[in-house]
Amino acid sequence: MTKPKVLISDKMDPNAARIFQENGCDVDVKTGMTPDELKAVIGQYDGLAIRSSTKVTADILDAAPNLKVIGRAGIGVDNVDIPAASARGVVVMNTPFGNSITTAEHAIAMIFALARQIPEADASTQAGKWEKNRFMGVEVTGKTLGLIGAGNIGAIVASRALGLRMKVVAYDPFLTPDRAVELGVEKVDLETLLQRADFITLHTPLTDETRNILSRERLEKTKKGVRIVNCARGGLIDEAALKDLLDSGHIAGAALDVFVEEPAKASPLFGTPGFICTPHLGASTTEAQVNVALQVAEQMADYLTTGGVTNALNMPSLSAEEAPRLKPYMALAQQLGSLVGQLAHGDLPSVSVETEGAAAQLNQKPIVGAVLAGLMQRFSQSVNMVNAPFLARERGIEVREIRNEREGTYSTLVRVTVATSQGDRSVAGTLFGHGGPRLVEIFGIGIEAELEAHMLYIVNEDAPGFIGRIGSLLGEAGINIGTFHLGRRTAGGEAVLLLSVDQPITPDLVAKAQGLQGVKVVTPLSF
Secondary structure, eight states: OOOOEEEEOSOOOTHHHHHHHHTTOEEEEOOSOOHHHHHHHGGGOSEEEEOSSOOBOHHHHHTOTTOOEEEESSSOOTTBOHHHHHHTTOEEEEOTTTTHHHHHHHHHHHHHHHHHTHHHHHHHHHTTOOOTTTOOOOOOTTOEEEEEOOSHHHHHHHHHHHHTTOEEEEEOTTOOHHHHHHHTOEEOOHHHHHHHOSEEEEOOOOOTTTTTSBOHHHHHTSOTTEEEEEOSOTTSBOHHHHHHHHHHTSEEEEEESOOSSSSOSSOTTTTOTTEEEOSSOTTOSHHHHHHHHHHHHHHHHHHHHHOOBOSBSSSOOBOTTTHHHHHHHHHHHHHHHHHHHHHSOSOOOEEEEEEEEGGGGSOHHHHHHHHHHHHTTTTOTTOOTTTHHHHHHHTTOEEEEEEEOSOOSSSEEEEEEEEETTEEEEEEEEEOTTSOEEEEEETTEEEEEOOOSEEEEEEEEOOTTHHHHHHHHHHHTTOOEEEEEEEESSTTSEEEEEEEESSOOOHHHHHHHHTSTTEEEEEEEEO
16 A cells, blocks of 8 residues: 655654654655746645645646645634635644643743833844943833733733733633633723733734734824734734834834744844844744644644544545545535524524434534534634534534434435524535535524535525526626525515525625615525
């Protein structure tokens, strides 16, 4: 039997190659390749182990017909086109907890560097000056630290800051009151954090919701004299606005380990008084590099040799023994979780996962985990079946399992119900004979549909002419309809339209659809 072949394309601990070899994989180490060089060789490999330097684009993936898994030694996967990898059946893994302590400690170091102007004082002293009166610092004791993001790294920063006798306030939509008490922090909204914090540090992934979370408008609302640290991801802060407010003196100092464009060799922030920076060193300690390299090698080797999946970002984790039976159910469960997550807005205090018939006879944990992974995908790129239950508990989401071994209308069924401020919202699906997931009910209305990459969900009044109006609207916009599914509660009552299209629906087109006669709800969906 041919051994799986793995390419390590970024510098990482040499023990990673040894782990691959000991677990039955052939491995090549080729670092520093250009995109064209990587594209020329990637077709030979089953696995690709990377850090932050290698960019795995759709173009690279097109040249990798044999690639089965990409392993990121670290947390962030901004350098991997996950949708393109998913479309090609390539599993993307990371090591979400291997460098948490290292990154948190770097943030704390940045806080001290800002508070005592250490880089400037060092440069001045080594230049032969003795400017003792120039570098008047501030104590961190008694100051208020504002955490934006209270997940794994943020929680470690909070612990260290509390040990320094700082007060800690935290903004995180998923932070529950109980978890805040456990961490010893005060949960606040973002506006309150901006007004109260003497230091602000960011610990959140870069998503559509968090991009420019510290915009010019929000930076202007910060407390005068605030000091800001970002060791998370470039793009969370408006860098141009940050420079302007440093120049004006409103912001006393800023320390960035990450930039919008990396490597950052010509940033306008360079040379700005009160600004210090490091070249993305958050995970750069000997201990962290060893940890993440060994973890990613073990995970990838396990997948390539046994089919086990751990810390995957685009598919649920499962053991090699369970994979054949559970995979189609987990695909269905993840789609249902994603669907209800996109349609049910606001807080979700509870989620119920109910199985009937054949589905009820299986191990429920992977199915529930897949539902949670789908449900919470809109909030974090790092959610997977392994950490989704923990994240749900951390955010106070009650998870219930209901098992009905009797058969109902379908021989096997998975139902996902979430509690919302408008009442319970439920979706259900089954597996057809070929094992393909199929939606059979949405919010109490029977409707059979395959969930595809780009879809449009519409709730409207059941009246003549509507199908023609929506078809004309999409046709005029050059949007091709793939499938068209209808359901209704009663004749003349509320109706549901679920259609697949060949490209994403733009916000402008959503607004036009919302304006059609009889339309109540229009929501674009993606899977």
